[in-house]
Amino acid sequence: MTQHPSRLVAAALVDAAVLVLAHEPVPADQVVAGAPTTGYAVLDDGAGREIGVWEMSPGAMSDTEADEVFIVLAGDATVEFADPAHPPxxxxxxxxxxxxxxMQTVWTVRETLRKVYIAP
Structure with a gap:
């Protein structure tokens, strides 16, 4: 099992693109299509925020979002906004x-999606 730090060490390198993530099935009440799985690793949870890597396999799921900014590293997906309504x-x-x-969303992943996120 890969150990992930709870706080990034200064000048340390974590390759978020290839970090091994353990996946779990999306809960049945969130599955919209297919059999998606998700995995994540918290890289740093200091200074009042969390930085991590999150991944979803192909399929579709509904979700209720938290405050977050993310950068997509790999994959192909669409996010639809049910509430409040925004264009996909x-x-x-x-x-x-x-x-x-x-925010109430539906994530439709066509190619495994991997992102780095920052959340309070």
Whole structure:
């Protein structure tokens, strides 16, 4: 099992693109299509915020968001916003997105999506 730090060490390197993540099935009440799984690792949880890596396999799931900014490292997906209503967004490597606490979303992943997130 890979150990992940709870606080990044100064000048240390973590390659978020290849970090091994243990996946679990998405809870049945959140599955919209397919059999998606998710995995994550917290890299740093100091200074009043959390930085981590999150990944979702192909499929679709509903979610209630937390305040977060993320950068997509890999994959292809669409996020639809049920509440509040916003136009859907297409995610690909390099996409930077801010989500707000309480947003109701549906994530449709066509190619395994991996992101680095920062959340309070």
């Amino acid at each position: 967004i297409e995610l690909r490597p390099g996409s930077v997105v801010r989500l707000e606490d309480g």
